[in-house]
Amino acid sequence: MTASFHSVLGKDFSAYLSYKRALGRKFDTEELALQLFDRFLVEERVSDAALVQPALIEAFLASRPRTRPRSYNHLLGVLRCFFAWQVAQERLAHSPVRAHPQPVTSQLKPFLFEPAQVEDILTLASQLPDNSRAPCRGMVYRTIFSLMYGLGLRVGEIVHLRYRDVDCQRSLLVIDKSKFGKTRLVPFGPRMAQQIAVYLQFGVDRYGSWQPDDPVFSFSFFPERKPMRIETVSQTFHHLILKMDPYVPPGVRQPHLHCLRHSFAVATLLRWYRTGVDPNQRLFHLSTFMGHADPASTAWYLTITEALLREASQRFERFADPRREEELS
Structure with a gap:
């Protein structure tokens, strides 16, 4: 994906994307977000980079209404990272981004297939x-x-x-x-x-x-x-x-294709718990297997099901009280 930019920051957008992709990042969605901002700058006839001030950033964000906080925060995050890079490259003295992320309400858990x-x-x-x-x-x-x-x-x-x-x-x-x-x-x-x-x-x-x-x-x-x-x-x-037409419990998203991948991860962790394997010792292996950016992304699966939390609780109880292990065995 290679976009053409036309605003006063066009060359900077291109340089930023080239830098990130040289590090192995795809940055396709980020490119789309920068295209939106580029178009906004052209429409507002911003002819000098010095005119890109906090008020202009907030006007752009307001012009792109988002129904979900996650979508708004992504757009804001792209701008925040771009201008932070500008500052690090000494192209700007400080970032004009002053807006704050929107609070995210409790997210629905993914549907997990049995x-x-x-x-x-x-x-x-x-x-x-x-x-x-x-x-x-x-x-x-x-x-x-x-x-x-x-x-x-x-x-x-x-x-x-x-x-x-x-x-x-x-x-x-x-x-x-x-x-x-x-x-x-x-x-x-x-x-x-x-x-x-x-x-x-x-x-x-x-x-x-x-x-x-x-x-x-x-x-x-x-x-x-x-x-x-x-x-x-x-x-x-x-x-x-x-x-x-599967039953979807309250607080759980409707099942979709990616839920098969979620189900694989949780089933693997449950199997480890039940066979005596410490998931924390193997989390890096699962993270690598699934192609996650870091184990922290995989650790999220440890918190999304009652079964995993129950297994983790029992493991802790056995660790804290050896007599409890004898009762459970």
Whole structure:
């Protein structure tokens, strides 16, 4: 994504984005936010960078009403970071951003699928009928949803998988330059290996030999294979959820595609607790496996379910009172 800027700060915006991307950051949403501010400066006919003062920043924020504090705070945060960089580069003496973030009310927790519910999703996915533009939908979507729940992959990582990224001999997926510009290796076990092998062989039987750059998941084959769109996968998942109509407890978001990844993380932590593994000692491993920027992002999962909090409480009680461990065992 490469934007053209036209305001008095246009060159600074471009330099800032180049600097961040040189550090491996994607900065696509930040670029969109800076484009909005750039357009605002042009419309207001701001011809001198010295005129970018707190009042102008607040006028821009007011011109972009946001219904959710999180959206407003993101826009404000982009400006705050940009001008902080300007100051660090000695392009400005001080930042003109004076606005404060909006308070965020308690956020809804993500919906977490139980194993039986995931099995229902996979069954419904395998029963999806083909159509003229999407053959073999059942096989394709069942495999995609299995990868999301079984390996905790992001949907964007799955749809961008190429045949060369699947190493069946070593039971590895190569996730190339995913979120935060990271590339990582994701190992998989025998059951997932069998499912992937069946899917790849199915592709050979139906369409011929795979080429290294072929997208693993595609509904378009002529004149070339193109990867599926994230929106297409998300919409299909949404239709399956409507058929299931699962109960959503108060304080929990409606289930959506990314909840499969959340469910993988929580299920992994629960399994560690119940088998005597200390999650705090393994949190870094899970963070790396899932491609998080840092373990703090993964630690959030420790606080979102009653089951995890209960397991953590029991672990602490056993630590604090050895007699309690004997009672529980």
